[in-house]
Amino acid sequence: MRPMNIREATKEDWNSIWPIFHEIVSAGETYAYDLNTSKAQAAKIWLDAPRKTYVFEENNEILGSYYLKTNQAGPGNHVCNCGYMVSSKARGKGLATSMCEHSQKMALELGYKAMQFNFVASSNEGAIRLWGKLGFETVGRLPKAFKHPTIGFVDALVMFKWLAKT
Amino acid sequence: MRPMNIREATKEDWNSIWPIFHEIVSAGETYAYDLNTSKAQAAKIWLDAPRKTYVFEENNEILGSYYLKTNQAGPGNHVCNCGYMVSSKARGKGLATSMCEHSQKMALELGYKAMQFNFVASSNEGAIRLWGKLGFETVGRLPKAFKHPTIGFVDALVMFKWLAKT
Numbered sequence: 549m550r551p552m553n554i555r556e557a558t559k560e561d562w563n564s565i566w567p568i569f570h571e572i573v574s575a576g577e578t579y580a581y582d583l584n585t586s587k588a589q590a591a592k593i594w595l596d597a598p599r600k601t602y603v604f605e606e607n608n609e610i611l612g613s614y615y616l617k618t619n620q621a622g623p624g625n626h627v628c629n630c631g632y633m634v635s636s637k638a639r640g641k642g643l644a645t646s647m648c649e650h651s652q653k654m655a656l657e658l659g660y661k662a663m664q665f666n667f668v669a670s671s672n673e674g675a676i677r678l679w680g681k682l683g684f685e686t687v688g689r690l691p692k693a694f695k696h697p698t699i700g701f702v703d704a705l706v707m708f709k710w711l712a713k714t
Numbered sequence: 715m716r717p718m719n720i721r722e723a724t725k726e727d728w729n730s731i732w733p734i735f736h737e738i739v740s741a742g743e744t745y746a747y748d749l750n751t752s753k754a755q756a757a758k759i760w761l762d763a764p765r766k767t768y769v770f771e772e773n774n775e776i777l778g779s780y781y782l783k784t785n786q787a788g789p790g791n792h793v794c795n796c797g798y799m800v801s802s803k804a805r806g807k808g809l810a811t812s813m814c815e816h817s818q819k820m821a822l823e824l825g826y827k828a829m830q831f832n833f834v835a836s837s838n839e840g841a842i843r844l845w846g847k848l849g850f851e852t853v854g855r856l857p858k859a860f861k862h863p864t865i866g867f868v869d870a871l872v873m874f875k876w877l878a879k880t
Contacts, residue, residue: 573788580786620746620833622739623861624870664856666832667786688854688872690830695789704790706854706872 554650557601557613562591564610565603568635569594576697578675579631580667600654604634604643611638614647616654619664628660644675648682652711661712669694670703684709720816723767723779728757730776731769734801735760742863744841745797746833766820770800770809777804780813782820785830794826810841814848818877827878835860836869850875 557565569590576583581593595601598615605611612634619629630651634643655663665684668675671694676686688706696702723731735756742749747759761767764781771777778800785795796817800809821829831850834841837860842852854872862868 576789580788580790582788582791585788620859622746622748622751623742623835623863624746624833624859625748626861627856627859662857662859664859667790669789687856690793690853690872690874691828691876693786693790693793693828693830693874695792697789706856708856708859710857 553605554602554647555605557595557603559595561603561610561613562587562595565594565613565633566590568610568613568633571636572633578669578672580694599628599658602647602650602654604647606638611635612643612647614651616651616658618660619666626659626661627664628655628658628662629664629666630655644678645682648679652682652709656711661714662708662710664709665705665707667694668705668707669696670705671696671699676705676707679707682709719771720768720813721771723761723769725761727769727776727779728753728761731760731779731799732756734776734779734799737802738799744835744838746860765794765824768813768816768820770813772804777801778809778813780817782817782824784826785832792825792827793830794821794824794828795830795832796821810844811848814845818848818875822877827880828874828876830875831871831873833860834871834873835862836871837862837865842871842873845873848875 566587573579573581598617600616603610603613614632616630618625619627632644632647684707686705687708690704692701693704694702732753739745739747764783766782769776769779780798782796784791785793798813850873852871853874856870858867859870860868
């Protein structure tokens with residue numbers, strides 16, 4: 549079994565998270581962030597704005613990261629949202645699964661009842677399959693809401709999982 | 715025909731918009747904002763954060779307001795999001811219809827291709843009927859994602875309309 553090396557991120561981790569963020573976001577295939585997001589803007593998005601940010605570490609190297617935040621305020625604040633990023637060096641090794649499972653536990657500890665992914669590009673078949681395996685249902689389909697850099701407009705999915713017992 | 719009295723909001727309008735915002739948000743039945751949002755926080759949410767904010771004025775009195783913003787950055791930035799508020803003094807007079815039609819025109823002028831409402835409480839039947847009449851389709855249903863103050867957990871709908879010709 550893979551040992552879980554997931555811990556809360558610190559400001560000092562940003563130099564290690566940023567290359568992963570930049571690689572993924574500048575490709576424009578999966579995340580709804582400006583492709584030219586600067587290192588400073590990205591730190592606000594990934595480290596400052598969320599309620600929590602975690603890193604996946606192996607042999608002192610950061611290979612992945614995820615954030616957890618409240619998805620909607622007020623009457624929607626029992627549902628959280630997460631985003632996960634894995635370095636291209638470490639794909640296919642189960643890091644996204646580990647981080648998603650960890651995030652579900654943390655969400656419950658923080659008092660959330662459900663988790664929602666707002667904007668999963670329908671072209672991102674690997675992610676959709678993975679979230680499905682981890683219990684997320686597709687509850688919405690936004691027509692042509694995601695502009696993929698090579699395919700053009702594709703639908704985006706909304707995926708949702710109720711976590712709490714009640 | 716009702717004359718269209720819709721214009722861009724200024725900072726000076728906030729004293730007139732705030733009572734409408736506060737009345738609607740503190741009721742907790744329709745908007746995903748903290749029920750105790752302060753006047754200063756609300757100004758940030760309604761006037762500062764959006765790309766544009768408009769007011770509906772009649773005889774120099776502000777009776778409604780709406781904001782328009784980019785719903786998702788980067789690959790999602792061709793879709794905008796709007797929120798509309800009408801004073802309880804002026805309900806049932808077609809203000810929401812006027813503002814929604816105005817917002818669709820403005821969205822196209824600003825270069826958006828589509829408009830999305832992220833979080834329509836399924837208990838808000840009047841709004842759902844109205845958006846449907848104005849061409850919005852329900853493209854998602856978030857199970858128990860909205861906590862209504864008297865009914866409890868209800869579903870929230872995602873509604874979407876493609877505005878551009880292409």
